[in-house]
């Protein structure tokens with residue numbers, strides 16, 4: 566098992582006061598290595614909140630998050646940052662690329678906090694991924710000089726640059742037109758299959774959800790299939 570969420574509770578506001586509102590309640594979730602799942606649900610049901618917990622961007626009030634059997638719930642902020650950098654890749658609705666950097670520089674950016682120089686092996690991996698998603702020609706262009714679909718493909722490559730075990734995607738096709746959304750959906754699926762990376766994606770897109778191995782609905786604080 567890659568990831569397990571045990572009896573997770575998470576809300577906003579001060580617990581025990583009127584301001585408190587529970588969003589996730591005794592929620593369970595398991596994910597196997599290489600497994601692809603979609604999380605769907607009504608607006609405000611807590612999908613982003615859940616993704617933030619899975620992505621170690623936030624901590625639950627109660628319950629445990631286990632990654633490869635290890636409890637990461639008690640990790641400090643620094644430990645969580647190291648954990649994210651090593652094991653996870655993120656793709657958001659808006660690409661979050663650095664506007665002043667080229668496609669190539671944006672892709673290599675996550676490797677820089679590890680200090681030292683970027684290795685030939687890492688550059689080869691970047692080149693392989695960029696070619697695979699079909700944007701090698703654009704590698705010297707800045708985000709403002711690329712289409713929305715090209716930016717989003719760059720974001721997918723960037724998410725894979727650290728060879729993560731899990732990619733978390735929050736509405737990755739949300740800002741794309743139908744054609745580009747379909748292309749990105751195929752790409753995410755293919756890369757996940759080829760590289761054996763697990764994928765958890767929050768989406769409103771039925772097309773994207775159907776391409777995944779499983780679909781869960783988040784409602785009333787819990788997941789159901």
Ligand SMILES: Nc1ncnc2c1ncn2[C@@H]1O[C@H](COP(=O)(O)OP(=O)(O)OP(=O)(O)O)[C@@H](O)[C@H]1O
Pocket residue numbers: 577578588606607608609610611612613614615
């Ligand atoms: N930082 C916060 N402080 C207070 N309330 C919050 C905060 N973040 C989210 N919420 C509330 O928690 C609930 C769940 O929000 P969340 O963004 O996880 O839902 P969602 O399912 O991702 O929604 P959408 O599909 O609209 O993006 C919402 O009612 C939201 O208003």
